[in-house]
Amino acid sequence: AQSVTQPDIHITVSEGASLELRCNYSYGATPYLFWYVQSPGQGLQLLLKYFSGDTLVQGIKGFEAEFKRSQSSFNLRKPSVHWSDAAEYFCAVGGSGNTGKLIFGQGTTLQVKP
Amino acid sequence: DAGVIQSPRHEVTEMGQEVTLRCKPISGHNSLFWYRQTMMRGLELLIYFNNNVPIDDSGMPEDRFSAKMPNASFSTLKIQPSEPRDSAVYFCASNKGLASSTDTQYFGPGTRLTVL
Numbered sequence: 608a609q610s611v612t613q614p615d616i617h618i619t620v621s622e623g624a625s626l627e628l629r630c631n632y633s634y635g636a637t638p639y640l641f642w643y644v645q646s647p648g649q650g651l652q653l654l655l656k657y658f659s660g661d662t663l664v665q666g667i668k669g670f671e672a673e674f675k676r677s678q679s680s681f682n683l684r685k686p687s688v689h690w691s692d693a694a695e696y697f698c699a700v701g702g703s704g705n706t707g708k709l710i711f712g713q714g715t716t717l718q719v720k721p
Numbered sequence: 722d723a724g725v726i727q728s729p730r731h732e733v734t735e736m737g738q739e740v741t742l743r744c745k746p747i748s749g750h751n752s753l754f755w756y757r758q759t760m761m762r763g764l765e766l767l768i769y770f771n772n773n774v775p776i777d778d779s780g781m782p783e784d785r786f787s788a789k790m791p792n793a794s795f796s797t798l799k800i801q802p803s804e805p806r807d808s809a810v811y812f813c814a815s816n817k818g819l820a821s822s823t824d825t826q827y828f829g830p831g832t833r834l835t836v837l
Contacts, residue, residue, distance in 0.1 A: 708777060
């Protein structure tokens with residue numbers, strides 16, 4: 608069965624520090640992978656997505672993610688975190704074939720210390 | 722574009738009452754998704770539509786939940802009768818393709834439902 612695991616429920620980093628949010632997926636075919644961000648009281652916004660090509664994907668707001676098939680991972684990174692990055696981050700997996708169904712991880716809440 | 726519009730933003734009701742949540746997808750989008758978000762279960766897909774037709778409703782928790790999409794610009798999610806365990810944030814999302822997995826889903830701001 609398809610699944611997404613975000614091992615870290617809550618992460619705190621200092622402003623200016625680097626960030627890595629982990630995501631592991633289970634999917635039998637070619638996965639399509641997404642990272643979304645949710646600010647308090649808001650809907651989800653797409654940060655980046657991967658479905659083919661270069662395994663290092665650039666997104667909005669200075670985020671990037673690297674797809675590693677051997678590790679079934681799609682970790683999100685940012686070299687220098689800003690206070691405005693405090694939010695909840697969701698990794699999601701969809702699949703080839705015309706289903707449109709996304710499976711979301713439980714989310715990681717990011718807190719940024721001044 | 723105004724984005725995905727949901728109403729109401731907040732709903733407080735009593736157990737046993739009917740609740741109707743509304744969604745207007747982005748104009749020109751062909752697929753619409755309803756999600757439920759709770760602390761315990763995270764973000765769950767309830768149902769989705771392609772060209773106004775329900776494709777997969779396997780996530781709908783039980784018969785008390787129903788969803789319709791009478792036209793390309795409007796969808797409803799109804800709970801009748803509502804129960805306290807239905808308290809959650811309900812999101813609507815839409816995308817351009819016919820449920821293509823590579824398309825970006827655009828989310829509305831959500832409806833926070835509280836059932837007393």
